[in-house]
Amino acid sequence: MIDNGNLYFIKTENTSSGYIEVWWATQQSKFTKTESYMTGKVKNNICVGTYAINCGNLFAISDTLQNNSDFMQLKCLKDIANYSAKSLKTYETAFVVNDIKGKGYYCMDLVNNLYLFKNSGTASGLVEMHIATADSNYQSIDHFSTGFVANSTNL
Numbered sequence: 312m313i314d315n316g317n318l319y320f321i322k323t324e325n326t327s328s329g330y331i332e333v334w335w336a337t338q339q340s341k342f343t344k345t346e347s348y349m350t351g352k353v354k355n356n357i358c359v360g361t362y363a364i365n366c367g368n369l370f371a372i373s374d375t376l377q378n379n380s381d382f383m384q385l386k387c388l389k390d391i392a393n394y395s396a397k398s399l400k401t402y403e404t405a406f407v408v409n410d411i412k413g414k415g416y417y418c419m420d421l422v423n424n425l426y427l428f429k430n431s432g433t434a435s436g437l438v439e440m441h442i443a444t445a446d447s448n449y450q451s452i453d454h455f456s457t458g459f460v461a462n463s464t465n466l
Contacts, residue, residue, distance in 0.1 A: 312364055318342050319364040331362075333369055333394055348394050365419040369394055372417045372425070383408050385425060385449055404449035406441070415439075425449060433461045 312319050316338040326332050336342040361372040367390030373383060383406040392398035406427065415429040415438075423445035433439045438459040443449040 314364045314367060321362040321364065321369065323362065331369070331394075333364070361417050363417070363419050365423055366390070366421070368423075370419060370423075381407055381409065383411065385443075402449045404443050405452050406443060406449075411441075429461075431462050436461055 312321075318336045318338075320334040322332040322334060332347050334345060334347040336345045363370045363372065369388040369390075371386040373386070380403060383404045385402040385404055387398075387400045387402070388394040388396075389398035389400075404425065411427060411429065414432045415427050418426050418428075420426065425443040425445075427441040427443075429439040429441060433456075435456045438457045438461050440455045440457060442453045442455075444451050444453070
């Protein structure tokens with residue numbers, strides 16, 4: 312994935328340490344010089360879901376039921392703390408796991424808002440965009456229907 316012009320890889324399996332590793336190559340080096348950080352002893356089972364790099368920070372987006380909660384969790388490790396376990400922050404979002412699991416994909420914008428593009432199981436039959444805002448600690452969700460047909464093989 313690309314963030315701030317740099318190329319990132321998040322290695323979650325088959326790491327020599329058993330911990331998540333963040334690897335990157337800078338645009339300044341024309342992507343030839345690679346660096347990596349082990350995530351401060353954060354086990355690679357932190358998330359069963361999607362990982363993202365945003366503003367250099369590592370986000371784990373988990374749409375599985377965890378911690379006896381019905382709500383999706385978002386976890387963040389800070390780049391400025393070298394992804395140390397001490398920087399781990401967990402947010403319980405307003406997304407209900409059973410309403411969203413396997414029905415779309417996630418991404419984040421430059422201000423850390425979380426987007427769910429729901430492509431199946433929509434009431435309107437159209438792709439829906441759901442935005443959980445960072446300012447609300449992911450508790451406020453805006454919903455929009457798009458002009459794209461859900462479950463379409465043309466997307």
